[in-house]
Structures are given as C-alpha cells and as structure tokens.
Amino acid sequence: MNFPLNRTTIFFGFSCLSYLILAPSTPIELSALLKIVPILFLSFLAAKTGINSLSVHLLLALLFSMGGDVLLEIGLFVPGLSSFLLAQSLYGSLFIRYHSSWSANYQIGLLLAGASLVMAYVMWNYAGEMRLPVIAYLLVITFMGLSANTSNIKGVTLGAAVFIFSDSIIAIDRFVMEVPAADWLIMISYYVAQFVLVSCVIQKIRDEAR
Numbered sequence: 001m002n003f004p005l006n007r008t009t010i011f012f013g014f015s016c017l018s019y020l021i022l023a024p025s026t027p028i029e030l031s032a033l034l035k036i037v038p039i040l041f042l043s044f045l046a047a048k049t050g051i052n053s054l055s056v057h058l059l060l061a062l063l064f065s066m067g068g069d070v071l072l073e074i075g076l077f078v079p080g081l082s083s084f085l086l087a088q089s090l091y092g093s094l095f096i097r098y099h100s101s102w103s104a105n106y107q108i109g110l111l112l113a114g115a116s117l118v119m120a121y122v123m124w125n126y127a128g129e130m131r132l133p134v135i136a137y138l139l140v141i142t143f144m145g146l147s148a149n150t151s152n153i154k155g156v157t158l159g160a161a162v163f164i165f166s167d168s169i170i171a172i173d174r175f176v177m178e179v180p181a182a183d184w185l186i187m188i189s190y191y192v193a194q195f196v197l198v199s200c201v202i203q204k205i206r207d208e209a210r
Helices: 007-025 028-048 051-072 077-096 106-126 126-151 158-177 182-209
Strands: none
Touching: 007 028, 007 158, 007 182, 028 051, 028 182, 051 077, 051 182, 077 126, 077 158, 106 126, 106 158, 158 182
C-alpha cells in the first residue's frame, strides 16, 4: 500500500500539526474541535467513495473515534474509552468481513497476542480500580489487530499495529510512568494509524467498484 505525498496527505498532516501546536494554548472547546478535524477529513474522504455497507461501516468507526477524541480531550476518560471501544469493535468487525485465514501472517498474530498479554499483566498491576475497563478495551483492540492481520485488505495490519502502539502509550503514561513527549507520541501515532486504516479501506472500496 503506497501513500503518495499529494494534497490529501499534506492537508491531513497540516490539520494534525495544527492541533498539536495550538491545542495547549487554546480553550478546551476549541482544542477538542481541532483534535477531530483530521478525522472529519478522513470521514469526508470515506463518504466520497459512495455510500455502501463498507463505507458506512468505516464511517461509524470514525464517528465513534471522534466521540472518543472529544471525550478524552475534555477529561472524561471512561466515556472516551467506551467510545473508542465501540470504534475498535467496528474496525474489527469490518476486517472480519474480509477474513482470509487465521494462519495468515501467524508470526505477527503471535506478536500482537504476546504484546497484549504483557500489557494485560501490567495493567492488572498498575491500573487499580480502572483495571477491568482497561483490560476490556485491551481485549477489543487486540481483536481488532488480529482481525486486521488476517484480513485481505492490504495494509491494515500496519495501521492496527500503530493504533495499538498509540493506545499502549496512553495506558503506560496514565497508569505506570510518565512517558517523555507522550502527547506528541500518542497523537502522531494515532493520526498515522487512522490515516493508514482509512486509506487502505478506501482503496478496497475502489477495487470492489471496478
């Protein structure tokens, strides 16, 4: 899957950078709006492909992602986590629609499962009263990653892995220890993950339309 440097990529990158630079010095309402601009742009690109079951599935995942973005930005962690749980469930069920084989790329699948087990152990010991909702989310995002890994949609495994990395930084920074430049690491990897996932699914939609 190639991601050429075109106007779409440049605008997406500019909107992501705008949030990262401006958010710390803007009112919370404005920073929440800036935060979802890149995902709104991806939603526009998805809608442009035409309305069908696959694009609607993708748009719902993006909708709940935006809900999670706003809720986390205003400090509502559990509702934000719940919204992202729904987004990951939608992504996972979308990839299951294009399931090829559970044995496909099994080495990557084992790596994802192993990393999730390690994170579950860490969260169980460090997340305190939040351990159950955090581990529930971890199970769902692992399902999303494994579903992407066995999907025949090219490139989504990379997007899923970057998404898992982003959420792992959130969990470590919140519950275990302060991560240097956490905000930038989290948001850059999150935006990259969404861009890769959406670009790959859009390409699949276009391929099916031919």
